[in-house]
Amino acid sequence: MKKYDYIISGSGASGLMLVYHMILDPFFDQKQILLIDKVLKNQNDRTWCFWEKGSGIWDEIVHKKWDSIYFGSDNFSKKIVISPYYYKLIRSKDFYDFILKVLQEKSNITIIQEKIISIVDQGDIVSIKTDAHAYLGNKVFNSVVLSLAYKNQSRYPVLNQHFLGWFVKTKEPSFDTKMATFMDFTVAQKENTRFMYVLPISETEALFEYTLFSKDLLEEQEYEDEIKKYLQNKGITRYKISEKEKGCIPMTCYNFNKYNSKNVLHIGTAGGWTKPSTGYTFSNSLKKVQQLIPFLKQAKDFSKFDQKTRFWYYDLLFIDVLYRDNHIGASLFSSLFKKNKSSKILKFLDEKTTLFEDLKITTSLPAGKFLKALSQRFFKI
């Protein structure tokens, strides 16, 4: 069995971000690194958006960015300038190509296409079995969701952020390229939290994603019917669908870290790096990777890497409330956007606010629901 210093299981967003940061640091120049993914990452399989202040390390591959977003609902709608932030869009294919090209020039990196079956930390070494071979690694980072145990427990409710999107092309200029529609709750809520998310790439091309934060997924047809209806309401009747994308992101405070061991660290969605209250994972993964690099240099026990912060508790209550009263999402988000500066909301969601700022934001939400969730949680954590 071939032995590596590091093995990265899954070369999607978090796996590639990690290896990219490793090769930027001379500390890893002599380390043998293996990347395993069941597929060749050459498809545009998702569209990632995130916000950040000013410029950032992915700017070379940012496909589109906006300095304004639109929030819509029946009782509060607003076009909001999000300065000093930008809302940025990356096509996953550009991200994969960008990193894989740099990796090709590195002789210490090996990339293989095999399906991972199991990962076992034996205490001083980790063994990985794939459908073709077995490998040994001193340290392993796993972004493959190998256990569905998080779905079969009741301590931490699991909402899904599920969506289906159409890339729509029109002949005539039809879209306002200056702002991205962050959440438009004016769509029928049907006892859930449902909204449209719109990313105008150009005046004649936009991505429309019908999105829910709810327990159960819909039949594909329902997402598509809702996009059709939304387009019609906007007076857009002549268009072509150039691409489709769909996804389902778990929104939960389930403790994914408990699977971390001395030598195996779960990363990305599999490591609980998805922000439970929003489903955003991309920028959170960057933040985690940037913390992980110095941590790695001290070859520390991986089970000590992830620490709970107060934001985890806010997310916990938010998910508890939304899981129990799934129909109130529109009014919760409306209160949030109505009573707070959007730049403060983004800072809060980035987990960078001070306690004082947290207080201002959290008290803009209906206290009764959250106090009830808090009292029920008190006996459950």
Ligand SMILES: Cc1cc2nc3c(=O)[nH]c(=O)nc-3n(C[C@H](O)[C@H](O)[C@H](O)COP(=O)(O)OP(=O)(O)OC[C@H]3O[C@@H](n4cnc5c(N)ncnc54)[C@H](O)[C@@H]3O)c2cc1C
């Ligand atoms: C369509 C879509 C759009 C999204 N948009 C956003 C967004 O705008 N902003 C945001 O912050 N987040 C977004 N997310 C959430 C999140 O950022 C992505 O899911 C992101 O790709 C998660 O990174 P990851 O490394 O955890 O998982 P992935 O990127 O999914 O990487 C996991 C890798 O593991 C491989 N794999 C799976 N099983 C095996 C196996 N058995 N053996 C070997 N390899 C395996 C897969 O091929 C994949 O390459 C989106 C998700 C989806 C699905």
